[in-house]
Amino acid sequence: MTAEPSDAEVLDRFPAVRLDHVNKQFYKGLLHRELLVGRCAECGRRHTPLRPLCPSCWSARVGPVPVSGRGTVYLLTFLHQGPPCDGVDYAGGFPLAGVELAEQPGLRMEATVVDCPRDQLRVGLDVELTWIDRDGAPWPAFRPARTPS
Amino acid sequence: MTARNPAKDKIAIAGVGLSPYARDRGATTELAILLEAAVAAIRDAGLTAADVDGVVGGGLLTGGIDPATVVSALGLPAVTWWARAVPPIMNHLTAASNAVWTGACEVALVYHSVYRVGGFSRSAAADPFRRRATFGLPDGRAATGDGHTDAEPWSMHGSAGYAAWAGRYLAEFGATREDLGRIAVSDRSYAAANPNAVLREPLTMNAYLAGRMIREPLCLYDMDIPVDGADAFIVTTAERARDLRQPPVLIHAATMGMTAPPEEHLAASLDATGQPLAARDLRAKSDLWLDDIDLFFPYDGFTIVALRCFESYGFCGAGEAGAFLADNWDAAANRITIKGRVPVNPHGGSLSEGGSQGAGHVREAVTQLRGQAGGRQVPGAQVALLTPGGFFFNAQGLVLRAG
Numbered sequence: 001m002t003a004e005p006s007d008a009e010v011l012d013r014f015p016a017v018r019l020d021h022v023n024k025q026f027y028k029g030l031l032h033r034e035l036l037v038g039r040c041a042e043c044g045r046r047h048t049p050l051r052p053l054c055p056s057c058w059s060a061r062v063g064p065v066p067v068s069g070r071g072t073v074y075l076l077t078f079l080h081q082g083p084p085c086d087g088v089d090y091a092g093g094f095p096l097a098g099v100e101l102a103e104q105p106g107l108r109m110e111a112t113v114v115d116c117p118r119d120q121l122r123v124g125l126d127v128e129l130t131w132i133d134r135d136g137a138p139w140p141a142f143r144p145a146r147t148p149s
Numbered sequence: 150m151t152a153r154n155p156a157k158d159k160i161a162i163a164g165v166g167l168s169p170y171a172r173d174r175g176a177t178t179e180l181a182i183l184l185e186a187a188v189a190a191i192r193d194a195g196l197t198a199a200d201v202d203g204v205v206g207g208g209l210l211t212g213g214i215d216p217a218t219v220v221s222a223l224g225l226p227a228v229t230w231w232a233r234a235v236p237p238i239m240n241h242l243t244a245a246s247n248a249v250w251t252g253a254c255e256v257a258l259v260y261h262s263v264y265r266v267g268g269f270s271r272s273a274a275a276d277p278f279r280r281r282a283t284f285g286l287p288d289g290r291a292a293t294g295d296g297h298t299d300a301e302p303w304s305m306h307g308s309a310g311y312a313a314w315a316g317r318y319l320a321e322f323g324a325t326r327e328d329l330g331r332i333a334v335s336d337r338s339y340a341a342a343n344p345n346a347v348l349r350e351p352l353t354m355n356a357y358l359a360g361r362m363i364r365e366p367l368c369l370y371d372m373d374i375p376v377d378g379a380d381a382f383i384v385t386t387a388e389r390a391r392d393l394r395q396p397p398v399l400i401h402a403a404t405m406g407m408t409a410p411p412e413e414h415l416a417a418s419l420d421a422t423g424q425p426l427a428a429r430d431l432r433a434k435s436d437l438w439l440d441d442i443d444l445f446f447p448y449d450g451f452t453i454v455a456l457r458c459f460e461s462y463g464f465c466g467a468g469e470a471g472a473f474l475a476d477n478w479d480a481a482a483n484r485i486t487i488k489g490r491v492p493v494n495p496h497g498g499s500l501s502e503g504g505s506q507g508a509g510h511v512r513e514a515v516t517q518l519r520g521q522a523g524g525r526q527v528p529g530a531q532v533a534l535l536t537p538g539g540f541f542f543n544a545q546g547l548v549l550r551a552g
């Protein structure tokens with residue numbers, strides 16, 4: 001396991017994010033390419049984004065856990081314009097998906113989808129986690145699942 | 150949720166004021182626009198600065214103008230209640246109505262302004278003063294809380310979320326872009342009779358379908374048109390309103406709806422969002438419903454919101470809105486008229502008049518219920534149903550009746 005990044009490092013690597021003392025754990029995970037969600041030690045339910053209380057049972061015994069990265073495209077749009085960003089090409093429609101993670105119904109992440117021909121990208125597609133670069137830091141993305149789920 | 154509605158018909162909208170909408174009002178300020186509407190509303194009611202003892206308002210894109218600024222700029226001598234409100238407009242109107250009902254104030258000035266800023270509009274970004282007026286983080290991303298720290302193209306907060314749910318709606322029900330297009334085409338047909346509408350040229354279905362794609366499946370014509378402008382309202386007791394200059398319009402029932410999780414990408418389904426909750430709650434509070442209304446104002450910041458309103462409010466079942474619109478289509482006028490009788494967004498809605506977070510819908514409803522809508526007046530209009538706001542963290546509902 002990689003050493004946990006320091007507060008100073010996560011602040012330095014994500015200068016434009018409104019980091020706080022809870023969500024910093026998510027962003028530290030990104031730095032070593034680990035996608036984290038909240039999990040409640042009392043009821044076992046998972047949640048995103050990280051919360052100080054479990055939204056299901058209000059237990060404070062919540063903390064970040066990694067997910068498998070397997071999921072299904074639940075929501076999907078293609079952005080044909082938007083703010084200029086390195087590595088983002090709006091020309092053919094930049095995909096932005098809400099991916100329902102395999103761990104739990106309704107547990108979703110929003111991310112782009114890569115390595116997928118446009119005509120195969122649709123709601124219901126099985127996907128898996130991969131990583132891209134956003135402003136010099138690792139950022140989660142999804143690609144078509146390479147093995148059946 | 151409760152059916153309690155002790156203020157039913159006890160609170161009135163007694164004045165309206167408009168600062169006309171335009172694609173670009175140029176070198177002016179949000180405060181200047183807002184004050185024009187506020188003064189117009191106070192005068193419309195036949196009141197003066199000394200009569201206004203409550204102030205509530207706010208806009209979205211700049212973070213809005215603070216009530217203290219309005220009190221200062223209008224020189225209001227004695228204010229006993231104020232609040233800052235985040236749009237849509239029912240946040241403002243509910244706060245004002247409650248304040249009047251409880252006696253926190255007697256006459257509330259309600260204001261809502263839209264002022265195009267740099268992160269929102271390319272033309273506005275050319276004005277260095279408007280760039281500086283942007284609310285949120287310097288790159289334009291939202292600053293509205295933990296779940297919403299990111300923005301396009303990485304997050305579904307706002308417009309992209311509506312596009313994604315529109316895509317899911319089309320996929321789930323086999324609906325088509327034509328179904329969405331009927332909302333846009335109808336709005337534009339109605340807008341032709343509204344001098345305040347910034348888009349008044351007819352829109353054909355073919356032109357809609359050829360519209361530049363912005364956030365697929367939503368094109369240019371599926372999203373409200375950015376404007377500069379403001380609306381203001383005077384809210385007071387029905388009793389007081391009857392002594393004022395204008396025919397009172399009564400707040401019969403009002404509601405807001407939000408369900409967890411309200412983030413766009415986390416909402417469990419369209420059935421589980423705030424919009425159907427607002428519909429159920431409004432139904433429980435209102436004596437007047439779909440068969441009683443003379444005017445319907447589904448919020449249309451995005452076509453998908455208005456389309457889904459027909460289902461959430463019970464005009465038809467889930468996935469049936471496209472067929473409902475086709476069945477209620479007035480081919481000669483190229484617009485929706487429910488059962489050949491009830492117009493839908495007779496001012497052209499946010500898509501054609503200009504995006505104003507439901508404030509324009511309320512102004513038009515009041516104008517119609519007073520019988521003052523001129524060439525687009527619906528004869529004898531007595532009851533209006535409005536659904537300001539979207540699906541997620543801002544769904545709202547309102548029934549107004551002529552006093």
